[in-house]
Amino acid sequence: MTLRKLEITFPSEVLDTLETTYQDSAEAIKEAAVLELYREGKISSGKAAEILGMERFEFIKYAGMKGIPYIRMTSKELVDEVGLLQKPQ
Numbered sequence: 001m002t003l004r005k006l007e008i009t010f011p012s013e014v015l016d017t018l019e020t021t022y023q024d025s026a027e028a029i030k031e032a033a034v035l036e037l038y039r040e041g042k043i044s045s046g047k048a049a050e051i052l053g054m055e056r057f058e059f060i061k062y063a064g065m066k067g068i069p070y071i072r073m074t075s076k077e078l079v080d081e082v083g084l085l086q087k088p089q
Helices: 014-022 025-039 043-054 056-065 074-086
Strands: none
Touching: 014 025, 025 043, 025 056, 043 056
16 A cells, blocks of 8 residues: 655644544544545445554444444335345245
């Protein structure tokens, strides 16, 4: 994986809040960006886990704790899937 560095400017009160909440503000911002990309479906759980230095299952559990489900279907999609499984072969 090729790494690139990015400089971001935030209002000082945002950085002050990050610094009092997290030990490493840069890592907190990186994590938030990765979680958002995963939530939007732009990167896989495996890629997100790799970027954050986690095992894939650990990332899936962590994302779930942050309110990002691993399986994303509407109730209609779920009913349709169950219907397919119930059809006789």
